[in-house]
Amino acid sequence: MSTLLTLLNSPALKWISALSLAVALLIAPFTVYPLFLMNVFCFVLFASALNLVLGYAGLLSLGHAAFFGGAAYVTAHVAKEWGWPFEIAILAGMAFAALIGLVMGLIGIKRHGIYFAMITLALAQMIYFLAVQMPFTNGEDGIQSIPRGTLLGLIDLSDIRAMYFVVLSLALLGLLLIWRTIHSPFGHILAAIRENEPRAVSLGLDVARYKLMAFVLSATLSGLAGSLKVLSFQLAALSNVSWHLSGEVVLMTLIGGLGTFAGPIIGSTFVVALEHYLATSGLPVSLVVGVIFMACVMLFRRGIWGEAKARLSAMMERQDPDSH
Amino acid sequence: MTDHRLEVEDLHSWYGESHILHGASFHVNRGEVVTLLGRNGAGKTTMMRTLMGVVRQRKGKAVLDGTDLLATPPHRVAKLGLGYVPEERGIFSSLTVAENLVLPPIVKPGGMSIEDIHKLFPNLKGRDRTIGTRLSGGEQQMLAIARILRTGADFILLDEPTEGLAPVIVDDIARALGTLRSMGLTIILVEQNTRFATNCADRHYVMDQGRIVDEFSNDALRADISKIDAYLGV
Amino acid sequence: MPDIFGVPMVVLLGQIMLGLINGSFYAVLSLGLAIIFGMLNVINFAHGALYMMGAFVTWILLSTVGINYWTALFVAPMIVGLFGIVIERLALRHLYKVDHLYSLLFTFGMALALEGLFRYIYGSAGKPYPVPEQLAGVFKLGFMILPVYRAWVIVAAVIVCVAVWLVIEKTRLGAWLRAATENPSLVTAFGINVPLMLTLTYGFCVGLAGFAGVLAAPIYQVSPGMGSNLIIVVFAVVVIGGLGSIGGSILTGLSLGVIEGLTKTFYPSASTIVIFVVMAIVLIIRPAGLFGREA
Numbered sequence: 001m002s003t004l005l006t007l008l009n010s011p012a013l014k015w016i017s018a019l020s021l022a023v024a025l026l027i028a029p030f031t032v033y034p035l036f037l038m039n040v041f042c043f044v045l046f047a048s049a050l051n052l053v054l055g056y057a058g059l060l061s062l063g064h065a066a067f068f069g070g071a072a073y074v075t076a077h078v079a080k081e082w083g084w085p086f087e088i089a090i091l092a093g094m095a096f097a098a099l100i101g102l103v104m105g106l107i108g109i110k111r112h113g114i115y116f117a118m119i120t121l122a123l124a125q126m127i128y129f130l131a132v133q134m135p136f137t138n139g140e141d142g143i144q145s146i147p148r149g150t151l152l153g154l155i156d157l158s159d160i161r162a163m164y165f166v167v168l169s170l171a172l173l174g175l176l177l178i179w180r181t182i183h184s185p186f187g188h189i190l191a192a193i194r195e196n197e198p199r200a201v202s203l204g205l206d207v208a209r210y211k212l213m214a215f216v217l218s219a220t221l222s223g224l225a226g227s228l229k230v231l232s233f234q235l236a237a238l239s240n241v242s243w244h245l246s247g248e249v250v251l252m253t254l255i256g257g258l259g260t261f262a263g264p265i266i267g268s269t270f271v272v273a274l275e276h277y278l279a280t281s282g283l284p285v286s287l288v289v290g291v292i293f294m295a296c297v298m299l300f301r302r303g304i305w306g307e308a309k310a311r312l313s314a315m316m317e318r319q320d321p322d323s324h
Numbered sequence: 325m326t327d328h329r330l331e332v333e334d335l336h337s338w339y340g341e342s343h344i345l346h347g348a349s350f351h352v353n354r355g356e357v358v359t360l361l362g363r364n365g366a367g368k369t370t371m372m373r374t375l376m377g378v379v380r381q382r383k384g385k386a387v388l389d390g391t392d393l394l395a396t397p398p399h400r401v402a403k404l405g406l407g408y409v410p411e412e413r414g415i416f417s418s419l420t421v422a423e424n425l426v427l428p429p430i431v432k433p434g435g436m437s438i439e440d441i442h443k444l445f446p447n448l449k450g451r452d453r454t455i456g457t458r459l460s461g462g463e464q465q466m467l468a469i470a471r472i473l474r475t476g477a478d479f480i481l482l483d484e485p486t487e488g489l490a491p492v493i494v495d496d497i498a499r500a501l502g503t504l505r506s507m508g509l510t511i512i513l514v515e516q517n518t519r520f521a522t523n524c525a526d527r528h529y530v531m532d533q534g535r536i537v538d539e540f541s542n543d544a545l546r547a548d549i550s551k552i553d554a555y556l557g558v
Numbered sequence: 559m560p561d562i563f564g565v566p567m568v569v570l571l572g573q574i575m576l577g578l579i580n581g582s583f584y585a586v587l588s589l590g591l592a593i594i595f596g597m598l599n600v601i602n603f604a605h606g607a608l609y610m611m612g613a614f615v616t617w618i619l620l621s622t623v624g625i626n627y628w629t630a631l632f633v634a635p636m637i638v639g640l641f642g643i644v645i646e647r648l649a650l651r652h653l654y655k656v657d658h659l660y661s662l663l664f665t666f667g668m669a670l671a672l673e674g675l676f677r678y679i680y681g682s683a684g685k686p687y688p689v690p691e692q693l694a695g696v697f698k699l700g701f702m703i704l705p706v707y708r709a710w711v712i713v714a715a716v717i718v719c720v721a722v723w724l725v726i727e728k729t730r731l732g733a734w735l736r737a738a739t740e741n742p743s744l745v746t747a748f749g750i751n752v753p754l755m756l757t758l759t760y761g762f763c764v765g766l767a768g769f770a771g772v773l774a775a776p777i778y779q780v781s782p783g784m785g786s787n788l789i790i791v792v793f794a795v796v797v798i799g800g801l802g803s804i805g806g807s808i809l810t811g812l813s814l815g816v817i818e819g820l821t822k823t824f825y826p827s828a829s830t831i832v833i834f835v836v837m838a839i840v841l842i843i844r845p846a847g848l849f850g851r852e853a
Contacts, residue, residue: 287674293667402749
């Protein structure tokens, strides 16, 4: 038992698992359905971006679909109707997400807990209704057959494997940015605010500004996820802006483990895979997802990764009581 | 033969992780006014909250008129005749004076009528529609006592009724306590004001670090009030 | 009749009336949300789904057992209320002690699950429900033709809202509820079973949502999705009115329905978002909401 634990903790194991993960991601598109994996990557990035505000800054946003779906529509329109290149289409989506993130943040950031949740929910619903009504979104039909274009004018992205690697790299880049953010002084300030906001205020921190910065960053990265998804599937639809999606991404983060880096990655992979499976099984997706949501809140609020970490460290302590 | 109404033995209680009462033991006889004296943090308020069942993590023995308080669900405690006048008075800001007054349900026959209450506390008369927390501190204290008297409770826990009140109001409260005593009610009084305590009570217990550490008859304490000073750290 | 800003008075009054009908639903639903929030500190995301459940129960009662509208008006809210009581006992009460966000997330999952369940069993298509014959027909008001049933909805909703408001503000039971919101442990020490009171409050408010569902059945098609977009609008109404104000949520609900109706007349394409715009403006000017006293 103790050898297993030492093994689990050893740097060698970390390298081996990282290496095997890398190899798996490289050969995956040649074995598994690549669109499924691209969907997973988009949601991994989306859930990790949400976790930045929900897990690290303690702000429950129920409006993140507005960033994801808003960016998706903008990217789709820019790529299809204006014919602008891939990179610009994605940047336009992210810029739009950042902008609505900023507006939403300015309106709601000073409110706490459930108030913030309800405000983000309602403002996102406004984006949803705009998407239903504005002519460029084509309402229920959505924007279809969106061209992916080329990467830097060189690589044709209509090849799905090329697109796979582009989505993978951009999602990893996004994750790296989140990793750097939470381990930066800025990330530590966010943690301090979440732990004890009155104390942070008394230390003279401009709490609202830090929260707003985190919120806008999270919105922008959610926008990146939405833009990548819309170019992968070449379809922008209303479901990308609906409140169900905002809730689902919260579930992904919660089920993996709030406030842990790996949590949303595990949670979103699990939920996307589950929904993929349910879609063909004939079982009602939202019923199953809803029940899992309820069970998760009642039974394991720390999520899969949070629970695993807690169990593991409890085991270590029993193994080695003098380790501190 | 003494007639113990309340028998507390080796009572412990906890707020979450922190252990507050450390095996306190004392008793109260029928019709007695007993005080709990002691410095801040000695566990006096916790004792009241533990007896009332507001603090749920507890063990030991606390028996009122033969009923085990520790086995009684918190909403049944009042029905045993225990009336609680909390520290900070607990007047509700969303209720008027009249609503505050009739809020606690009647638990036993023999409670005071509204007229009796207005006679005892004339300040409350004609204030029915005022918001409870708009009353002055002294009036709020009167209201907090009055609403318990209406229920017919015959064993009253009074937590620092004179805290922060002007001397003239303290005299009013003292007079009211005298009336209650003459009505035969049993009272536990938590007090910081030793002079007030010696004017109202029959016996005194001293609490320190969650235990009862000493006991005085009122005459003994009146004879030499400095006995208590060491405990209170004056 | 005269025109107002180029809109015929007849059309305008018609839209105001339609707005009042929507506003009646906003008022009944936001009233329940406000009480649940005030007492239990729970944002009941499932409120819309329970409204849908009320409408479905009404439809099922008629189509399978032949129980008519008037009986359903009592039975359906009771069934929904009992369902709420079970949920409170089994789940919600265990979440009072943890962060409020978890009860919000729990009821969110419940909303998804209920909607999914009804869609799985009955499909997405709307089911028509006949207007009860006693309420068929129309009132000819001169400026508009008002179906009797719609007038009934407004009257029933207003009566229920006012009755609930009176109970809470003017009765002894209401005083216990208000006191328990402030200091539950002291109210318990006075001999009142607060946990039981919370269970019954949740059951009652959820029953109110079911009642709104019964009222809605003959107007809107009974469908699994009927509550999901409505609930977000009601949340906005609650934010505008300010959580914790019972009277405020009734007034805000009705008047926002009218504002929505007016927008439909003057600038139709903005009518779906006008409530959210109002919410944003109110939040900027008065962060605690119009009637709120939130810290």
